[in-house]
Amino acid sequence: MKLIKKICIYIIVVLTSNNILAQSDKIRIKELFTIGNKLNDPKEYIFVLPKTIKVDSKNNFYVSDRNGTEVREFNSSGKFLHKYGLLGKGPGEFMDITSFCLNRNDNLVIFDRQLQRFTIINKINNSFKTLPTPGHILMEPYYMAQLNNGNYLLYDIDLVNKNNILFEVINGTFNYISQYFLSSYEVWKKDDSFLNEQKRLNSLNIDVLDSTQLIVSPKYYDGYIYHLIKENGKWQVNQMSGYIPPLKSYTLDNSLTSDEIVNNKLKAIILSGARGKYKAIINNTSAGVFFYERKYIINFILNNNNFGKGNLSLDVFNMQGKYLGNYIIKKFEKKDTPIFEYRVLCKDLEENFYLTDFENEIPVIRKIKLLMNF
Numbered sequence: 001m002k003l004i005k006k007i008c009i010y011i012i013v014v015l016t017s018n019n020i021l022a023q024s025d026k027i028r029i030k031e032l033f034t035i036g037n038k039l040n041d042p043k044e045y046i047f048v049l050p051k052t053i054k055v056d057s058k059n060n061f062y063v064s065d066r067n068g069t070e071v072r073e074f075n076s077s078g079k080f081l082h083k084y085g086l087l088g089k090g091p092g093e094f095m096d097i098t099s100f101c102l103n104r105n106d107n108l109v110i111f112d113r114q115l116q117r118f119t120i121i122n123k124i125n126n127s128f129k130t131l132p133t134p135g136h137i138l139m140e141p142y143y144m145a146q147l148n149n150g151n152y153l154l155y156d157i158d159l160v161n162k163n164n165i166l167f168e169v170i171n172g173t174f175n176y177i178s179q180y181f182l183s184s185y186e187v188w189k190k191d192d193s194f195l196n197e198q199k200r201l202n203s204l205n206i207d208v209l210d211s212t213q214l215i216v217s218p219k220y221y222d223g224y225i226y227h228l229i230k231e232n233g234k235w236q237v238n239q240m241s242g243y244i245p246p247l248k249s250y251t252l253d254n255s256l257t258s259d260e261i262v263n264n265k266l267k268a269i270i271l272s273g274a275r276g277k278y279k280a281i282i283n284n285t286s287a288g289v290f291f292y293e294r295k296y297i298i299n300f301i302l303n304n305n306n307f308g309k310g311n312l313s314l315d316v317f318n319m320q321g322k323y324l325g326n327y328i329i330k331k332f333e334k335k336d337t338p339i340f341e342y343r344v345l346c347k348d349l350e351e352n353f354y355l356t357d358f359e360n361e362i363p364v365i366r367k368i369k370l371l372m373n374f
Contacts (some may be wrong), residue, residue, distance in 0.1 A: 027314055028371045032352060035078045036364035044072055044080040049363045052099055052239075053346035053354045056106045060367035061346065061354060063365065069094040071108060073123075075349070078367065084108055084121055092114030092121065092128040101144040109152070113140050118174050138371045143203040149212035151178065159185055161200050163352045166216075181235045187218055187226060189371075194250060194278050195220055205289045205299075207347070217299050218250035220282070225289055225299055228319060242315035244325035245303060247283040254279050292370070293351055295319060300344045301326070309333060312342065324374070325327065 036047050050064040056062070059076040070085035086093045095114035103109055108121040116138065120129040133139045143155035150172040159165050159180070166187070169179040187204070188195045195203075198220060203215045212230040223244040229236050256279045287300040299315040312330035317323055341363075344355040352369050 018083045026325075026373045027329055029329050030371055032367040033078045034357075034359065034364050034366045034374065037072070037359045037362060039362075042080070044083065047365065049341065050356045050365055053365070054100065054102050055346060055348040055354075056102050057349075058106075059349050062100070062102070062108070064097045064100055068097050071097065071100055071110065078365075082123075083370070084123070090116060091130055092119065094119070099141050099144050099147060103146045104150070109144065109146070111139070111141055111144065134170060134175050134177050143204070143206050145206075145208045147170075147208065151211070151213045153208060153214070155204055155206055157200065157202065161168075166204070182216075182228065186237055186362065192346065194252065194280060197278065205286050207290045209291045209294075213291075215289050215291060215297055216304065217286040218249075219285050221245070221284045221286040221299075221301055222249045225286070225297075225315075226232075227297065232371050233259060238321055240297070240317055240321045240323070242299060242317070242323055243301060243313065245284040245301075249284045250280045252278060252280050256281075262342045287342055288353075288355070290344075290347050290353075291319075292347070296372075297321075298370075302342060314370075316372075329370075 035041075035045050038045070047063070047065050048068070050063050051066050052064045054062050060081065061074050063072045064070070068235065069087045072082050073082045073084070074080055079269070084092070085097070087095070089095065094110065094112045096112055098111050098113040100108055100110040103120075107123065110119045111117075112119070116133055116136075118131040118133070121127075122129075122132070125250055126292070138158050139156055140158040141154040141156045142328070145153050147153055147169075152170045152172070152174070154168050154170060155166060156168055159168055163180075164184040165180045166182040166184055167180070170177050170179050171227070182245075184196075184199050188199050190196070195218075203219045204221065205219060206214060208214045214228045215225060216228065217225040223241060223243060225240050227238040227240055229238065281304075283304050285302045287302050289297070289299045292298045295318065297317040297319065301313050301315060302310060303313065304310045310332040311328050312332070313326050313328045315323070315326050342355065342357055344353050346354040348354070352367055355366050355368065357366050
C-alpha cells in the first residue's frame with residue numbers, strides 16, 4: 001500500500017511539473033503557403049538561408065538572405081514584388097546586410113557591417129540616404145526595430161563583445177545613443193564558457209511590443225525567457241519559467257568526428273571557437289519568441305532526444321507572466337534536415353508567422369497560422 005502511495009505521489013509530481021510535453025489539442029498549425037520549394041521557380045524565390053523577415057503596414061513581407069546584398073519584397077500571398085540593393089559600396093549598394101527593419105513610414109532601414117553604415121531606402125521614390133554609425137563607432141546589430149517613440153532598438157553583437165551589454169537605443173537620425181541596458185550575465189551564466197562564447201554570435205530571439213515592453217529568449221534554451229518592461233525610465237527584467245527540458249541546452253562531446261558533425265542533421269551538432277574549441281550536441285533551442293494577440297507571450301521550442309527524433313513545441317504565458325503550458329505542434333523524424341536552422345522569424349499584422357524550414361534539404365519560407373483553443 002505504501003508503495004502504491006509513493007507511485008501515485010510521483011505521478012502527481014511529474015504531471016504537475018514544467019517538464020511535460022503535452023500533445024496539443026489546444027494548438028494546431030495551419031500552413032498558408034511555402035515559397036522556395038520549386039526548383040524551376042525564378043531566382044527571386046530561391047534562398048541560401050533566410051536570415052531576417054519583416055512586414056510593412058500593408059502586410060507585405062521582406063526577406064534578407066544569409067550573406068546577402070539585397071532585400072526582397074513579397075506580397076502577403078508570397079508573390080515577388082521588388083528587390084532593393086546591389087553588390088557594391090555606392091548609395092543603395094551593400095557588401096553584407098547584417099540586419100534591417102521598416103520604419104513608421106515603411107522605409108527600409110538597412111545596416112551593413114562591412115561598410116559600417118545605415119541606409120534608409122524610400123520605397124516610393126527609390127531614393128537612398130546613407131548614415132554612418134554614431135561617432136563612427138564599430139557596430140554589428142543583428143536585430144533592429146523602430147519603437148513607437150521614433151527611436152531604434154538594436155541588439156548589437158559588437159556591444160556584447162566589448163561590454164557585455166545586449167541592447168542600445170539610438171535616436172531616429174542615428175547620430176546619438178541614448179541608452180544601454182541589460183547585462184548579458186542576466187541571460188547567460190557568467191561561468192558557462194560555451195554559452196558565453198555563443199553570445200558573441202547571434203544568440204537571442206527578440207520581439208518588441210512597444211517602446212516599453214520587449215521579450216527575449218536565448219536561442220540555447222534551458223527553461224527561461226525574459227520579459228523587459230520600462231518603468232520610470234529604467235528597464236525591469238522579469239524572468240519567466242516555462243517548459244524545463246530534461247537535458248541541458250547543449251552537451252559538449254569532444255569525441256565527435258568531423259563526419260559526425262557534417263552528417264548528423266537532426267541534432268544540429270555545431271563547432272564553435274574563438275576563445276576555445278567546442279564540439280557540442282544541441283539539445284534544445286528557442287526558434288522564436290513573440291507577443292501574440294496582445295494576450296499571450298509564446299516561445300517556439302525545438303527539442304532533440306536520444307532516439308533521433310525531435311519536437312517543435314510552444315510555451316504559452318499570459319501577459320502577466322503566468323505559465324499556461326507547453327504544447328507539441330510538430331514532430332521531426334531522423335531524415336529531416338537540421339532543426340537547429342528551423343526558425344520562426346516574423347509575425348505579421350494578422351498574427352500569422354513566417355519561418356524558415358527545409359524541404360528535401362532546400363531552405364524554404366513558410367507562412368503559418370496558429371489555431372489556438374484556450
